[in-house]
Amino acid sequence: xxxxxxxxxxxxxxxxxxxxxxxxxxxxxxxxxxxxxxxxxxxxxxxxxxxxxxxxxxxxxxxxxxxxxxxxxxxxxxxxxxxxxxxxxxxxxxxxxxxxxxxxxxxxxxxxxxxxxxxxxxxxxxxxxxx
Amino acid sequence: xxxxxxxxxxxxxxxxxxxxxxxxxxxxxxxxxxxxxxxxxxxxxxxxxxxxxxxxxxxxxxxxxxxxxxxxxxxxxxxxxxxxxxxxxxxxxxxxxxxxxxxxxxxxxxxxxxxxxxxxxxxxxxxxxxxxxxxxxxxxxxxxxxxxxxxxxxxxxxxxxxxxxxxxxxxxxxxxxxxxxxxxxxxxxxxxxxxxxxxxxxxxxxxxxxxxxxxxxxxxxxxxxxxxxxxxxxxxxxxxxxxxxxxxxxxxxxxxxxxxxxxxxxxxxxxxxxxxxxxxxxxxxxxxxxxxxxxxxxxxxxxxxxxxxxx
Numbered sequence: 001x002x003x004x005x006x007x008x009x010x011x012x013x014x015x016x017x018x019x020x021x022x023x024x025x026x027x028x029x030x031x032x033x034x035x036x037x038x039x040x041x042x043x044x045x046x047x048x049x050x051x052x053x054x055x056x057x058x059x060x061x062x063x064x065x066x067x068x069x070x071x072x073x074x075x076x077x078x079x080x081x082x083x084x085x086x087x088x089x090x091x092x093x094x095x096x097x098x099x100x101x102x103x104x105x106x107x108x109x110x111x112x113x114x115x116x117x118x119x120x121x122x123x124x125x126x127x128x129x130x131x
Numbered sequence: 132x133x134x135x136x137x138x139x140x141x142x143x144x145x146x147x148x149x150x151x152x153x154x155x156x157x158x159x160x161x162x163x164x165x166x167x168x169x170x171x172x173x174x175x176x177x178x179x180x181x182x183x184x185x186x187x188x189x190x191x192x193x194x195x196x197x198x199x200x201x202x203x204x205x206x207x208x209x210x211x212x213x214x215x216x217x218x219x220x221x222x223x224x225x226x227x228x229x230x231x232x233x234x235x236x237x238x239x240x241x242x243x244x245x246x247x248x249x250x251x252x253x254x255x256x257x258x259x260x261x262x263x264x265x266x267x268x269x270x271x272x273x274x275x276x277x278x279x280x281x282x283x284x285x286x287x288x289x290x291x292x293x294x295x296x297x298x299x300x301x302x303x304x305x306x307x308x309x310x311x312x313x314x315x316x317x318x319x320x321x322x323x324x325x326x327x328x329x330x331x332x333x334x335x336x337x338x339x340x341x342x343x344x345x346x347x348x349x350x351x352x353x354x355x356x357x358x359x360x361x362x363x364x365x366x367x368x369x370x371x372x373x374x375x376x377x378x379x380x381x382x383x384x385x386x387x388x389x390x391x392x393x394x395x396x397x398x399x400x401x402x403x404x405x406x407x408x409x410x411x412x413x414x415x416x417x418x419x420x421x422x423x424x425x426x427x428x429x430x431x432x433x434x435x436x437x438x439x440x441x442x
Contacts, residue, residue, distance in 0.1 A: 111201070115209075118209070119212060122212055123219075127220050
């Protein structure tokens with residue numbers, strides 16, 4: 001076993017993950033799913049019970065789940081973004097620049113998606129009315 | 132052009148109700164905030180273009196983007212959201228609050244006061260509300276979609292055939308105001324308005340009691356009253372206390388106290404009323420009320436004079 005292989009195995013799991021275009025879309029997808037979930041939850045619970053839930057457990061659980069997915073994606077991206085390299089823009093066609101670009105973009109998208117989910121959840125909590 | 136909005140009877144910038152007042156202050160706070168941010172951006176832009184070479188560096192720039200482009204807007208927008216959301220919550224109403232049912236029709240308003248178990252009081256094209264009390268508007272329409280908006284009182288609410296939308300309001304200042312239809316509903320959409328009279332609670336109670344009483348017996352036998360029946364006006368219009376109780380057109384009980392004619396279209400003078408009776412379509416294109424071109428002018432005037440007596 002070579003030294004490099006040993007050091008790769010020693011790396012933590014999140015460092016072994018590679019950000020790709022697929023992982024890049026995880027935060028906005030979580031945001032979109034939460035957005036849809038919010039509308040469906042409000043429509044169905046209002047139609048079924050005719051009044052707004054006093055303590056919307058399912059809604060809060062869904063929101064928490066979306067936030068966790070976004071936070072974990074952001075956290076992994078943040079670690080990978082710290083791979084040593086040149087300052088932005090990461091536009092060279094090298095493996096390291098590609099990684100740092102995707103990681104930075106994922107991190108920024110995670111931040112935006114986090115705020116998006118919070119802004120979607122706040123009206124549900126504050127308005128609390130089926131009308 | 133801008134001065135058109137500077138009035139006190141029909142303007143969201145001249146609030147007389149709780150919801151409109153909150154929206155008014157929200158509007159001014161947002162405008163003031165927007166001006167401050169625009170000034171800040173102008174200062175930063177000036178600094179960026181006027182700094183000597185080497186005074187700014189890439190790292191500082193990125194920090195600026197992060198804090199002023201990311202964190203600052205997020206904090207401000209979150210603050211605004213938390214400030215505005217409670218205001219969007221519909222006002223609560225108790226089951227014994229006065230309910231006013233308003234139905235939009237091309238191109239007028241059917242108004243019905245429902246207070247407790249008594250027979251509802253019918254009226255048209257005028258809404259009276261007590262100051263300081265919560266009032267519930269149950270809004271619907273009978274033909275096409277209309278929208279009910281009293282700018283100084285609260286936000287607008289659609290009136291949809293087959294559905295009842297609820298708007299809860301509370302007036303804070305007595306006065307005479309104006310409401311309008313804000314959903315295009317046909318040829319005379321722009322002529323579909325109504326008078327709103329916010330009254331002190333005692334005066335309102337007295338008015339509601341008085342309005343329930345039938346019109347004076349003496350005014351039931353004048354020539355105008357007879358012509359009203361002869362020309363078939365009673366086939367559509369009701370006058371409380373008489374045998375006329377049709378609900379097709381606007382209720383004309385106490386027409387003499389109305390602040391306008393034809394749902395906010397004309398001054399309710401006897402001459403205008405007579406002219407409107409003979410040719411409603413000339414004043415309100417598309418109105419359902421038929422014209423009576425063959426009606427002699429003195430007959431129209433007699434009916435108008437009788438209607439003006441109904442107080």
